[in-house]
Amino acid sequence: MRMTYSSPTKSERSHTMAKILYSAHAHVTGGREGHGRTSDGELDVNLRRPKEMGGEGGGTNPEELFAIGYAACFESALAGVARRQHLDVGDVSIDSTVSLLPTGDGGYRLAVILDVSLPSIDRDDAAELIRGAHLVCPYSNATRGNIDVDLLLAGQPI
Numbered sequence: 001m002r003m004t005y006s007s008p009t010k011s012e013r014s015h016t017m018a019k020i021l022y023s024a025h026a027h028v029t030g031g032r033e034g035h036g037r038t039s040d041g042e043l044d045v046n047l048r049r050p051k052e053m054g055g056e057g058g059g060t061n062p063e064e065l066f067a068i069g070y071a072a073c074f075e076s077a078l079a080g081v082a083r084r085q086h087l088d089v090g091d092v093s094i095d096s097t098v099s100l101l102p103t104g105d106g107g108y109r110l111a112v113i114l115d116v117s118l119p120s121i122d123r124d125d126a127a128e129l130i131r132g133a134h135l136v137c138p139y140s141n142a143t144r145g146n147i148d149v150d151l152l153l154a155g156q157p158i
Helices: 009-018 062-084 122-134 138-143
Strands: 026-029 035-038 042-045 092-101 110-119 148-153
Touching: 009 122, 062 092, 062 110, 062 122, 122 138, 122 148
Parallel strands: 110 148
Antiparallel strands: 026 035, 035 042, 092 110
């Protein structure tokens, strides 16, 4: 079976895209056993299949990069929600887990756990901040409906 994919034309993109605030550019060769570098040179990584997937390790992988990116973006979204509510959240940390799972038909899918620590905020308020961040975080918006995302507060579901 042949599958055909088409990209929107430049005109279609301009009508569906809001003002672009920032675009990241990267170049990758070799896939999971390759090399990746951003156009500004700030990120330059060897990509390696993890030992858990039969690889030799010795580099990073797409799931690790996604875990860092999602957690960083989510923490910024959390700070924005808190600022709008005039709350000082104090120290925040996020432990993120990105899991690669088989779909059963030869494909793969991702699942994410974001475990947020907000020690200086009451649990109910912290849970509301986390839910609010999940509504505005670009990673959450990009993955909603496509990836299972579990939100935890200090290791407990919210």
